[in-house]
Amino acid sequence: MVEKSDEQIVALVQAGDAEAYGEIMSRYENKLKRYAWRFLNTREEIDDLVQDVFIKTYTNIKSFNTSLRFSPWIYRIAHNTFVNELKRKKHIFNFFDSDTILPLLASKETADADTMDNEINEELEIFVEKLPPKYREVIVLHYFESLSYQEISEVLHIPVTTVGVRMTRGRNKLKGYYQLSEQNHE
Amino acid sequence: MNNIQEKILNKIQSGEVYMKPKWHFVLRTGLLLCGVVIVLLLAVYFLSFAIFFMHQNGIWLASDFGFRGVSFFVMSSPWLIISTSLAFIILLYVLVHKYSFSYKRPLVYSMLLIVVVAVIGSLLMNKTFMHQRLGNIIEGHQVPMLSPMYRGAMQERPEGVLVGTVVELLKEGFVIKSEKDEFIVVTVTEKTKLPPDIKIQSGDTLIVFGDRKGDYLTAFGVKTFDKEKLRPFKNNGKQNGQLKKVKENNPS
Incomplete structure (x- = not known):
């Protein structure tokens, strides 16, 4: 059935x-x-x-x-x-968030995006909690809840381009945390 | 079924938690739409009144006189009215933000769209002469808020704006009889921007911008003015410079 x-x-x-x-x-x-x-x-x-x-x-x-x-x-x-x-x-989350004020260029999803996604997935669990809430939320909705950019835009009431930008910035921050932890291990 | 689900289903069955009826959402959407329309109309009304105010007072014309004119125009603009309109525009943005046509665009675009709609609406509203008619209706009545607004627009001009008829030409300017029946000595300097290709003569109707001190005004800009638009302003009991006295002080 x-x-x-x-x-x-x-x-x-x-x-x-x-x-x-x-x-x-x-x-x-x-x-x-x-x-x-x-x-x-x-x-x-x-x-x-x-x-x-x-x-x-x-x-x-x-x-x-x-x-x-x-x-x-x-x-x-x-x-x-x-x-x-x-x-x-x-007391966080401002009504006028800087990411939604100006028209932003959609983040470019490169050919490496999937590879990077896999790498990031492994580290995500460890570092995601360090992210500021606005980046953490898009990362969580996309990677853990499998929502598309369009759906995240509807959930958060922000433009799709802003979702892309937050995703890119969030990922870059995660990479930064990862690299920092690697340096500390060495 | 786990704890949360059981709890909620029990609450539903006991009537503690219930679905709001469809009409509740229809009513809410209807009220929101009414709110949007009212706020949009208020934004348009105040913006169109600001434009009406600037046209009526003549300060709109000051922007033709270079930097000095533009700064005079900015300083004399009805900022309280413009700010009120902007406040309604922001409120409008807040009200429509839950709709996808608003939140799917960057804030700047949504705000620009609302501002453009408000500006076009206010220009159209001015084309209907609504404020002129409203001002005429209100004149002589004491309507809270509206009476001072329309009196300010239709019966007063900002300090430094003078409209009247030239009654006497002087060596360094002219004497003008204002709408308030005052005789004002206008001094024309090298920096004064005069109407091109026209020699000022007695009987001309002019609008003059400048620094006024009592019965004297040093002009930075002069323009010809449509005689039809002259308004018999109330003098507020002030009877200033007699023509005779003016002549004595400023022999041509």
Whole structure:
């Protein structure tokens, strides 16, 4: 039997099938927990935050248009919840972020990008938590949650070019951390 | 089913957590759209009023007189009104930012788009003579905020702007009878920019920009002015320089 898509299940939830929401939670619980702890750099209160995301998602589910993809929508809710948590704790994330003010040139994805991605994947786990939140988030969404640039743009409400620029800067920072750690080992 | 899922499903079944109805989102979107329209109209209104103000006071014309004229124009512009319009433009950006047409573009582009829409809207609004009509309606009434705004635009000119009819030519300038029936001695220097190809004569209607001290004004720019646009300003009880006195002090 063909597995129902997220959007089909959401349509059932919207029609009043509360049990179908259990399936949505099963599909996204681990993803959201992973996103939360990588983005927030903490394992504390993760369960509460993810629960909060699921409650907000259910409360607002009738505003979701089932002709669109569900995954960016729920990640958007998660992003807002986690950013509020970061703000509550550290007072970061400015409304006018320098990366989104000016038109930026799209970062050039070179032929080495895949090779570099593989190299970076290995080191990612170790160094990603050192990244500033705005770079960490795009790296986490792309490499760990497999979201495309377009989807990340929809989650974060930033231009796709800005996603590319943050990705490049994030990767460069990761490489810098890696090189620094190599030097220290030597 | 794990702990989180069980908890949430229990809350849903007990009615503690519930879906907001569709009409709630429709209403919210409707209100947001109304807010966007109202804020856009306010931004356009204030911007068009600023343009109207500059046209009415004649300060718009000062920008033709080089650096001095441009700095006079900048200094005399209604910055409070322009800032109010800018504040509404920023508010508009905040309101529309949740929509993909806004957030998918860099902030500069989105803001520029909103500013362009506001500027075009305000120019169109000025074409309708709405402010002129509104000013005429408000005149004689005390409407909070609007009365001082329109009085400032239609019944006063900034210090240093003089509109009137030349009544006497002097050796180093002329005497002008202003809209307030004041007689002002205008001094013309080498630096004064005069209307090209026209010799100022008695009876000419002019707009003069310069530094005014009492009944005397040293001009940095003079332009011919449409007689039809002369306005009988209220004198505020001030009756200044008598023509006779002026003549005595400045024999031609």
